[in-house]
Amino acid sequence: MQFKYKVLDIVRGIKSGQVMTYKSVADAAGAPGASRAVGTIMKNNYDTTVPCHRVICSSGLVGEYNRGGPIYKAEILKSEGVIFSKKKVVI
DNA sequence: TAGTTGACCGGAA
DNA sequence: ATTCCGGCCAACT
Numbered sequence: 001m002q003f004k005y006k007v008l009d010i011v012r013g014i015k016s017g018q019v020m021t022y023k024s025v026a027d028a029a030g031a032p033g034a035s036r037a038v039g040t041i042m043k044n045n046y047d048t049t050v051p052c053h054r055v056i057c058s059s060g061l062v063g064e065y066n067r068g069g070p071i072y073k074a075e076i077l078k079s080e081g082v083i084f085s086k087k088k089v090v091i
Numbered sequence: 092t093a094g095t096t097g098a099c100c101g102g103a104a
Numbered sequence: 105a106t107t108c109c110g111g112c113c114a115a116c117t
Contacts, residue, residue: 003114022099026113037114039098044115057099064098073098 003031004041014054017081019089021058039064053077060088 006029014020020028022035031037035058042052043066053073057063065073074084083090 026099031113033100033111034113035099036097036112037099040096040113040115042098043096052098055098059100062098066098070098 003029003034003037006030007038007041008045008047008050011050011052011055014051019054019056019077019082019091021056021091022063023058025055042066054080056089060091062087062089 007025010025010028011020022038023033026032026034026038029038038055042055043064045052046066053065053067053076055063062070062074062077064070067073077089078084
């Protein structure tokens with residue numbers, strides 16, 4: 001299993017209302033510190049079965065999104081029950 | 092095979 | 105509070 005597919009699997013497993021950081025995902029995929037690689041993968045992933053909008057920066061910032069931009073991403077999270085505090089996500 | 096590319100991260104100026 | 109810079113790692117060409 002390639003790293004990218006592990007990542008996709010993990011992201012697929014994130015429940016509604018929950019979020020994971022790029023770092024956490026990379027760590028869970030078996031490549032600690034590969035947060036940047038996760039971003040590279042996500043950018044080129046257009047699989048709708050993968051809720052990539054539930055992946056945020058370790059700092060709590062929402063990050064980017066290729067299907068409507070960061071704002072839309074934040075909207076989705078908000079509608080899923082994720083709490084925001086000062087433009088940041090509460091984990 | 093080697094070089095380029097990011098939806099990142101953390102520290103420094 | 106900003107902006108900048110180097111390091112980091114896997115995928116892609």
